[in-house]
Each structure stands twice: as structure tokens, then as C-alpha cells.
Amino acid sequence: MKSNVFAGHSPGLATLFGAExxxxxxxxxxxxxxxxxxxxxxxxxxxxxSALGLPALKSALETLSGPLGPQPLASQIYGLYTxxxxxxxxxxxxxxxxxxxxxxxxTLGAGxxxxxxxxxxxxxxxxxxxxxxxxxxxxxxxxISTQVGELYARDDPRRDRAYSIFYVGIxxxxxxxxxxxxxxxxxxxxHYGFMSAGVGMAVGLAVYLHGRPDLPRAAPRPRxxxxxxxxxxxxxxxxxxxxxxxxxxxxxxAFEQQGNTIAIWADRFTDRSVNLFGWRxxxxxxxxxxxxxxxxxxxxxxxxxxxxxxARRGREPSTLRKLxxxxxxxxxxxxxxxxxxxxxxxxxxxxxxLLLYFSIITLAELHFSPITLSLVSHLAPVGARSALMGAxxxxxxxxxxxxxxIGSFWADVKSVQFFLMVGGLGLAGAIIVELxxxxxxxxxx
Numbered sequence: 070m071k072s073n074v075f076a077g078h079s080p081g082l083a084t085l086f087g088a089e090x091x092x093x094x095x096x097x098x099x100x101x102x103x104x105x106x107x108x109x110x111x112x113x114x115x116x117x118x119s120a121l122g123l124p125a126l127k128s129a130l131e132t133l134s135g136p137l138g139p140q141p142l143a144s145q146i147y148g149l150y151t152x153x154x155x156x157x158x159x160x161x162x163x164x165x166x167x168x169x170x171x172x173x174x175x176t177l178g179a180g181x182x183x184x185x186x187x188x189x190x191x192x193x194x195x196x197x198x199x200x201x202x203x204x205x206x207x208x209x210x211x212x213i214s215t216q217v218g219e220l221y222a223r224d225d226p227r228r229d230r231a232y233s234i235f236y237v238g239i240x241x242x243x244x245x246x247x248x249x250x251x252x253x254x255x256x257x258x259x260h261y262g263f264m265s266a267g268v269g270m271a272v273g274l275a276v277y278l279h280g281r282p283d284l285p286r287a288a289p290r291p292r293x294x295x296x297x298x299x300x301x302x303x304x305x306x307x308x309x310x311x312x313x314x315x316x317x318x319x320x321x322x323a324f325e326q327q328g329n330t331i332a333i334w335a336d337r338f339t340d341r342s343v344n345l346f347g348w349r350x351x352x353x354x355x356x357x358x359x360x361x362x363x364x365x366x367x368x369x370x371x372x373x374x375x376x377x378x379x380a381r382r383g384r385e386p387s388t389l390r391k392l393x394x395x396x397x398x399x400x401x402x403x404x405x406x407x408x409x410x411x412x413x414x415x416x417x418x419x420x421x422x423l424l425l426y427f428s429i430i431t432l433a434e435l436h437f438s439p440i441t442l443s444l445v446s447h448l449a450p451v452g453a454r455s456a457l458m459g460a461x462x463x464x465x466x467x468x469x470x471x472x473x474x475i476g477s478f479w480a481d482v483k484s485v486q487f488f489l490m491v492g493g494l495g496l497a498g499a500i501i502v503e504l505x506x507x508x509x510x511x512x513x514x
Contacts (some may be wrong), residue, residue, distance in 0.1 A: 075441055076448060078220075078231055078234070079220045079221075079283065079288065080280070080283040080285040081216075081220050081280065081284045081285070082220060082343065083280070084276060084281070085217055085220075085280075086234060086237075087273070087277075088179070088213060088224055088274070088276045088277040089213055089235060089239055090238035090241050090242040091269050091272045092179065092206075092270060093239050093246070094215075094243075094246045094266070095182060095186055095242075095246070095269040096202075096242075096246070097184075097243045097247065097248025097358065097362075098153075098246035098247065098249065098265065099186060099202070099262075099263060100246075100346070100358070100479075101246060101251040101328065101451065102142050102250065102254040102255075102262045102360055103150070103246040103329060104333065105254075105255075105332055105333075105354065105355070106254070106259045107142070108139050108140050109261060110234065111123075112139035119191060119483075120192050120193060120194075120195040121194065121196060121399075122196045122448075123195060125216075130145050131145060133388065134474075134477065137466075137477065139273075140477075140479055140480045141476075141477035141480055141481075144329055144330070144473050144475075144477040144479065145473045145477050147482075148325075148471070148473010149470065150202075150453065150470075151325060151469040152466045152467070152469035153203035153204075153207075154202075154206050154207070154513060155462050155463070155468075155469060156213040156464040157204050158210060159207075159460075159463070161207040161208035161210070161212060161213050162206075162212065162213050162459055164177075165208075165211075171216055172216075172284060175213050175216070175469075176213070176274070178206065178208025178210075179205065179270065180205070180207065181202070181204055181205030181461060182201065182205035183271050185197075185198045185199070185201030185202035186198070186263060186264070186267030186269075186270050187203060187263075189263035189264075189267070190260035190263045190264045190267075200369060204324075207330055208422075211311055211459070213448075216284060216285065217231055218232075219285045220284075224510045240362040240365050240366060240427075241255045243359075243362035244362040244363050244392075245317065245354040245358050247356055247357070248267070248356060248359055249265060249353070249397035250266050251353060251354070251355020251359075252353055252355070253265050253472065254355065255353050255354065255355055264389075289502060302450040303457075304451055305350065306448040306450070307457070307460075308508075309448045309509055310448070310457065310461055310464075311447060313392070313464075313510065315390065315464075315501055316396060316464065316499075316501045316502050317461075317468065318462035318464045318467040318468040318471060319442060319497055319498040319501075320399060320437055321465050321468025321471075322395055322472045322491075322494055323472075323491045323494045324399060325472035326475075326476060326491060327430075327474060329473070329476045330476045330487070331357070332354060332357070333479065334406070334423075335354045335423060336443050338410075338413065338418060338484065339417055339418055339420050339422075340417040340418065342406070342420075360424065360427035360429055360431075361430070364428060368431055368435060372432070377456060385395075388444055389502060391436045391440050392436070392437055392440055392502045393503055394431060395433045395434070395435075395438075395440070396433070396495045396498035396499035397433075397496070398437075399430060399433045399494070399498070399500045400491070400492040400494075400499070401429050401433075402492075402494030403488045403495070404431060404485075405425050405426050406426050407485050407489050408493065409422035409490035410483070410485040410488060411425075411485050427484075431476075442458075445457060445458055446460045475490070475491065475494075
């Protein structure tokens with residue numbers, strides 16, 4: 070990793086690209102298997118007691134929700150886990166800023182994830198493994214993202230391009246993960262899939278340790294918000310985040326069904342057979358989790374070009390309109406599945422419905438996720454950007470908790486009703502964005 074892999078960029082970018090790619094490989098590889106593993110294996114009668122603390126967690130959740138079968142329980146555990154992944158970065162940023170520094174915190178986080186992924190192969194340590202992965206991700210992800218920016222001076226025009234390159238690494242890992250870990254888990258055994266995720270994370274840690282000499286040792290701590298102008302900016306940013314907090318939570322509550330109820334739909338209610346020139350095959354369930362990152366590659370360049378074409382004609386959607394379109398896109402994607410559930414008439418729906426679903430929800434993501442991050446970065450004063458970005462991530466934490474809770478209704482309602490209910494979250498988010506538009510527009514250029 071010493072060579073300058075990316076022309077015109079620091080060798081450190083190659084290190085961060087590789088480490089993040091393998092970290093996302095491990096995360097999405099395990100996520101592709103998690104709900105199926107719980108529903109079809111771990112939470113089946115007679116096996117759940119083998120996992121330390123799992124019966125106690127089930128009892129605690131049933132105190133709040135009533136009796137939980139395997140699928141509703143799996144959904145709630147999935148929501149708690151993915152929610153923690155978005156809550157722990159606050160702690161990871163604090164540890165890096167006040168005690169260990171970024172490099173050592175990233176190393177610690179990667180090590181925790183390596184151990185966690187390998188422990189997933191042993192049923193008694195299931196909950197311990199999830200906690201290790203969640204806290205490891207919290208230490209790793211925010212700090213490695215920040216290190217990308219620290220490779221460049223504040224006025225270096227290469228910074229934005231570096232983040233674009235880094236984002237490619239994220240999606241390469243997310244695309245390959247279901248194909249490799251998912252296939253191993255489905256065809257050869259759950260534990261092989263989980264262990265392959267651990268191997269991927271170990272490779273990511275090795276890449277990072279090998280390239281640490283090319284990375285910045287430490288960055289100066291940002292100056293605290295102190296001037297009257299900065300204090301006004303800080304209050305304005307808090308107000309803006311508060312206005313968009315609920316739409317963000319609703320968006321992610323719907324979006325995160327991909328690794329939860331959508332996986333079950335693909336497994337049990339989708340005809341996954343493909344007939345190509347007389348060659349027949351069946352698409353593995355976990356491979357559908359690769360559709361979203363693949364489509365990000367395919368859709369991002371034409372979408373950005375289309376926005377540019379509209380901008381030259383003065384018709385590019387505003388920032389807030391893009392957020393509304395993102396929420397509406399989520400609603401439309403689940404309307405597609407509701408239609409598929411209506412037309413299947415007791416049989417199985419074609420996998421092409423899922424292809425259409427992932428196409429629409431990926432476009433929705435591209436209108437929402439990067440736009441919100443850019444908006445928060447714009448609103449926040451320099452001395453509080455990390456803190457406010459951490460506060461913004463808590464909306465994703467709430468969204469993932471909601472995703473798990475809403476997913477627990479899957480077993481009790483018809484598929485059509487469930488998909489319409491989840492799609493309604495997107496419509497509610499769009500309405501709230503539009504209602505919040507007037508005060509927010511005054512904060513934007």
C-alpha cells in the first residue's frame with residue numbers, strides 16, 4: 070500500500086480505501102445472514118437457550134411487546150443491533166478525541182470487530198459477538214472517515230474527490246459481501262459465512278496497520294464554538310437537525326427493512342429461478358443484498374449528470390425537494406412490493422419485482438442519504454461539526470430501532486398490508502420535510 074494507487078492522491082488514501090472496503094465487506098456479509106440465521110436456526114425451539122443471555126433478552130423484549138415468535142424476535146434483535154451501530158460512533162469519536170487518538174481507536178475498533186465476527190460462529194457467544202461488532206464499528210467508522218479529510222489541507226480541492234473514491238470502497242465491500250459470505254452461509258453453513266466476514270475484517274485490520282505510516286499522526290483539536298456568530302450558527306444547526314430528525318428516522322425505518330423483512334420475502338415468497346438460454350439456476354437469497362450497492366455504482370454517475378443538466382437550465386431540485394423525493398421514492402418502492410404481493414395470488418412473486426424495488430429504493434437513497442450529510446455539514450459551525458454529525462447519526466439509530474419494531478409485525482399481518490404500512494413511513498417523511506421547508510430554506514444559500 071506504499072505506492073500511490075490513486076493518481077494525484079496521498080498513499081494514505083489507498084490504505085483507508087482498503088481498510089474501509091474490507092470493514093464494509095465484513096459488516097454487510099454478516100448482516101446479509103443475520104435475520105435468516107436467527108429465524109431459520111438460532112431461534113428455533115430447543116436451540117435458543119444455547120446462546121448466553123438470549124432468553125433473558127427475549128423476556129425483556131416480551132415485557133414491552135408481548136409474546137414474540139422467532140421472526141418478530143429476530144426483527145427486534147436486528148433493530149437493536151443496527152441501531153447500536155449508529156449510536157456507538159458518538160462514543161468512538163469521544164474516545165478518539167480525548168484519549169486514544171484516531172489511529173489507535175480505529176485499530177481498537179477493527180480488533181473488536183474481528184473477534185466479534187469470529188465469535189458469531191459459536192452460538193453461545195451470539196449476543197456478545199453482536200455487541201463487540203457494534204462497539205467496534207462505533208470506534209472504527211467515524212474516525213476512519215475523518216482521517217480521509219485529515220490527509221488534505223482545508224483548502225485542498227482534492228478533498229471532495231477523495232471522499233468520492235472512499236465511497237467507492239464502501240460500496241465495493243457492500244457489493245461483494247453478500248456474494249461471498251452469503252453464499253458460504255447458505256450453501257455450506259451459517260458459521261462459514263460468519264467466519265468469512267471475520268477473515269475480511271482481519272484483512273482490513275492488516276491493511277490499516279501496514280499503511281499507518283502514511284496516515285496523519287494526529288489532527289489539532291477543533292476550536293470550540295465561542296464567537297457570537299458561531300453560537301448563532303450552532304443554534305441554527307440544532308434547529309435544522311431537529312426539523313429533519315423525524316423524517317430521517319422514518320426514512321431509515323423503511324430503508325433498513327432490506328436486511329430484515331425483505332430478506333424473508335426473498336426467501337419464502339419469491340420465485341428466484343432464472344432461465345437463461347436453457348440454463349436454469351436459482352438466485353441465492355443473500356445475493357439480493359448486493360443489488361443496492363451495485364445500483365449505487367450504476368445510478369450515481371447518470372443521476373449526478375442529470376442534476377447537472379437540470380442545473381444548467383435552472384431546474385435542478387432544491388436540497389429540500391431532493392429529500393422529499395427520497396422519501397417518496399421509499400414509499401414507491403414498497404408500493405411495488407405491495408403490488409407484487411397482491412398479484413402473486415398465493416404463489417411466489419417473480420424476483421424481477423425485487424429488482425424493481427431495489428432500483429427505486431436506491432434512487433431514493435441517493436436523493437436522501439448524501440444530501441442530508443451535506444446539509445448538516447453546511448449548517449454546522451466548524452468547531453461543532455463532529456458533535457453535530459454525531460447528533461445527526463442518532464436519527465439513524467432511532468430509525469433502525471423503529472425498523473426492528475415495525476418488522477416484528479411481519480408475522481401478524483398480510484404482506485400487502487405490511488408493505489403499504491412501511492411505504493406510509495416514506496410518505497409521512499415527505500410531508501414533514503415539506504412542512505419544515507419554509508424555516509429551513511431561510512438557512513440555506
